[in-house]
Every structure is written in structure tokens, then in C-alpha cells.
Amino acid sequence: MPTSPSSSAQEARLALAARLREIMLDAGLQGQELAALCGWNSAKTSRIINARTAPSDSDIRAWCAVCGAGDQVEDLIAANRAVDSMYVEWRRLTRTGLRRLQESAVPLYERTRLFRAYSSRVVPGVLQTEAYATALLTTVADFRRTPNDVAEAVAARLARSHVIREGNHRFAIVVEESVLRYQLGDAETMAGQLGHLLAVMSLPSVSLGIIPFAATRHMWPVETFNIFDAEQAAVELLAAQVTVTSPSEVTLYVQAFARYAELAVHGTRARSLITAAIDALG
Known part of the structure; x- marks a missing residue:
């Protein structure tokens, strides 16, 4: 995802990261635990929840799956794609x-x-x-x-x-x-x-x-x-x-x-x- 000069894009990116973090915590997981369940490095989880890396659609699906939040997948993917459309x-x-x-x-x-x-x-x-x-x-x-x-x-x-x-x-x-x-x-x-x-x-x-x-x-x-x-x-x-x-x-x-x-x-x-x-x- 390109870096936008508009804070609108960054604000939306931070909001998405915050939602993913809340889902993780609501599931009683910490970053390292979630990373292990998803099969990726814990540094990746840190980058996502700090809005330094944008998650892919598959990342969001895996995140929600291990957190028991499958009902939120489509909304999160739509929000993630909306951020991407702010700077094109x-x-x-x-x-x-x-x-x-x-x-x-x-x-x-x-x-x-x-x-x-x-x-x-x-x-x-x-x-x-x-x-x-x-x-x-x-x-x-x-x-x-x-x-x-x-x-x-x-x-x-x-x-x-x-x-x-x-x-x-x-x-x-x-x-x-x-x-x-x-x-x-x-x-x-x-x-x-x-x-x-x-x-x-x-x-x-x-x-x-x-x-x-x-x-x-x-x-x-x-x-x-x-x-x-x-x-x-x-x-x-x-x-x-x-x-x-x-x-x-x-x-x-x-x-x-x-x-x-x-x-x-x-x-x-x-x-x-x-x-x-x-x-x-x-």
C-alpha cells in the first residue's frame, strides 16, 4: 500500500489496526501467540497492529479465524481496501x-x-x-x-x-x-x-x-x-x-x-x- 500524504489515509489505517488489536485481545491472545497460530513471525503481528504494514486479505482471514471472529472478516477486508483507495x-x-x-x-x-x-x-x-x-x-x-x-x-x-x-x-x-x-x-x-x-x-x-x-x-x-x-x-x-x-x-x-x-x-x-x-x- 502506498504511503499517502493525506492524514485521512493514515487515520483509517490506524483505525483498522486498532480493530485488529481489539479482536486479538478479546480472544485472550498476545501478539506472539497470535503469530504462532497464524504461522508467521511475531514481528509481522507487531507491524500490523502498529499500522506499519497493511494486512493482506489472507492475513485478515487468518487473524479472524484464530480469534474466532469470522463474522468480522468481510467488514475488515472492505475497510482495508477502502484505505487503499484513498491514495491511488x-x-x-x-x-x-x-x-x-x-x-x-x-x-x-x-x-x-x-x-x-x-x-x-x-x-x-x-x-x-x-x-x-x-x-x-x-x-x-x-x-x-x-x-x-x-x-x-x-x-x-x-x-x-x-x-x-x-x-x-x-x-x-x-x-x-x-x-x-x-x-x-x-x-x-x-x-x-x-x-x-x-x-x-x-x-x-x-x-x-x-x-x-x-x-x-x-x-x-x-x-x-x-x-x-x-x-x-x-x-x-x-x-x-x-x-x-x-x-x-x-x-x-x-x-x-x-x-x-x-x-x-x-x-x-x-x-x-x-x-x-x-x-x-x-
């Missing part, structure tokens, strides 16, 4: 291409009522045009050397974006002004994307804020993140996707988003920044 390398997520990754997020987008997104790099996926998404995902596929299914991935991303026009969803999105200026694709692609932003701003479900270059900062730019209701946040690192579920950490991202929203301009002033970016394309 992009190369693992995209090993079969980009389409499946786009499709896998559809249920989360459809059940989310309040979607909050901050981006300092690119236009958020739900607001992307076909040409812009094609330029972006082509670059991603090239950099990460994934199978080339860009056309299918773009179609899946656009299909996923139906939520901004359908159902009971609200989208509060804040981007840095730099997002309007970073050119992905040719000038026509960027002009189309920026024009699309002007159009979607009129949707009742969408609030788009832009943080001007000249804003006096009380919150520094950070990595792109999305918040789904108040349940989880997804953070996009260069190497991996981090899923944050710890309530205290989700709250931290909510607080950060509120600060970005305070820095951002909306309405007419936001439209002016977008129009200026279009004009700059010549």
Missing part, C-alpha cells in the same frame, strides 16, 4: 486508458447535490468543451503514456457533465485567472472554451468565480480539488489522486474554498476577465 497513483487508475476513469465518477457526480471545485491549472471538467477536453486529455495520455482512448474519454467526460443541466445539483466553482490564460490546444480551442464559460455562467445551477491576478491574497494557490457535498474531497496531485474522507480534513477544504470564493469576482467582473482573455488570443 494515476498510473494505476489509467492503466487501461482514460475512459474508464471518467465513467467511474458518474455515480458520485449524480448523487452530489452541492459540488464545489477550485482550480489553479485548468478549466474544471464539468465546464470543459469537447475541443478543450480533447487537448487536455491528449496531453495527459501522452505524459502518463496511457492507452490512447482519448476520443472515448472525452465523450465520457462530456456525458458526465449532464449534471450541470439536469437534476437538483448546484455547482460553486472558483478558478484562478491563470486558468483563462493557460493555452491548451490552439487559439480557436481556447476561444471556444472561454466562450463556453460565458454561456454556462447564466445557468441557475452554476456559480463561477475568478480570482484576479491582482487580488490581495489571504489564501495561496494550491492543488486542484473538488468537494462533493460535505462527505469527501478529491485532490489531484501530479502522481496520484487523493480521496479525503476524514470530517476534519473535509472541513479544512470547505474552509479553503470559502476563502477562495471571497477572493474571487463574480458576475460582470468575472465576465470582463473572461472577455479580456478572449481578446488576448488575438
Whole structure:
């Protein structure tokens, strides 16, 4: 299991280790006794209950078997796998291409009522045009050397974006002004994307804020993140996707988003920044 920079993953890992330790103690066993019954070195038991080593599915089954806790096996295995999903390398997520990754997020987008997104790099996926998404995902596929299914991935991303026009969803999105200026694709692609932003701003479900270059900062730019209701946040690192579920950490991202929203301009002033970016394309 990779080591996550998010304390959400470590917190979940510690909680799982604590549950296994309680099962062992409830069975009246000590670490050396459990190790002997499971047929492994006592050091392994120590590493598991101190969350230094993640147990495998077979480790959990053996642990529960010798402790007479077979009824807890499936829950523990599910919890263990959930920890593993909190920090997932992009190369693992995209090993079969980009389409499946786009499709896998559809249920989360459809059940989310309040979607909050901050981006300092690119236009958020739900607001992307076909040409812009094609330029972006082509670059991603090239950099990460994934199978080339860009056309299918773009179609899946656009299909996923139906939520901004359908159902009971609200989208509060804040981007840095730099997002309007970073050119992905040719000038026509960027002009189309920026024009699309002007159009979607009129949707009742969408609030788009832009943080001007000249804003006096009380919150520094950070990595792109999305918040789904108040349940989880997804953070996009260069190497991996981090899923944050710890309530205290989700709250931290909510607080950060509120600060970005305070820095951002909306309405007419936001439209002016977008129009200026279009004009700059010549």
C-alpha cells in the first residue's frame, strides 16, 4: 500500500489496526501467540497492529479465524481496501486508458447535490468543451503514456457533465485567472472554451468565480480539488489522486474554498476577465 500524504489515509489505517488489536485481545491472545497460530513471525503481528504494514486479505482471514471472529472478516477486508483507495497513483487508475476513469465518477457526480471545485491549472471538467477536453486529455495520455482512448474519454467526460443541466445539483466553482490564460490546444480551442464559460455562467445551477491576478491574497494557490457535498474531497496531485474522507480534513477544504470564493469576482467582473482573455488570443 502506498504511503499517502493525506492524514485521512493514515487515520483509517490506524483505525483498522486498532480493530485488529481489539479482536486479538478479546480472544485472550498476545501478539506472539497470535503469530504462532497464524504461522508467521511475531514481528509481522507487531507491524500490523502498529499500522506499519497493511494486512493482506489472507492475513485478515487468518487473524479472524484464530480469534474466532469470522463474522468480522468481510467488514475488515472492505475497510482495508477502502484505505487503499484513498491514495491511488494515476498510473494505476489509467492503466487501461482514460475512459474508464471518467465513467467511474458518474455515480458520485449524480448523487452530489452541492459540488464545489477550485482550480489553479485548468478549466474544471464539468465546464470543459469537447475541443478543450480533447487537448487536455491528449496531453495527459501522452505524459502518463496511457492507452490512447482519448476520443472515448472525452465523450465520457462530456456525458458526465449532464449534471450541470439536469437534476437538483448546484455547482460553486472558483478558478484562478491563470486558468483563462493557460493555452491548451490552439487559439480557436481556447476561444471556444472561454466562450463556453460565458454561456454556462447564466445557468441557475452554476456559480463561477475568478480570482484576479491582482487580488490581495489571504489564501495561496494550491492543488486542484473538488468537494462533493460535505462527505469527501478529491485532490489531484501530479502522481496520484487523493480521496479525503476524514470530517476534519473535509472541513479544512470547505474552509479553503470559502476563502477562495471571497477572493474571487463574480458576475460582470468575472465576465470582463473572461472577455479580456478572449481578446488576448488575438
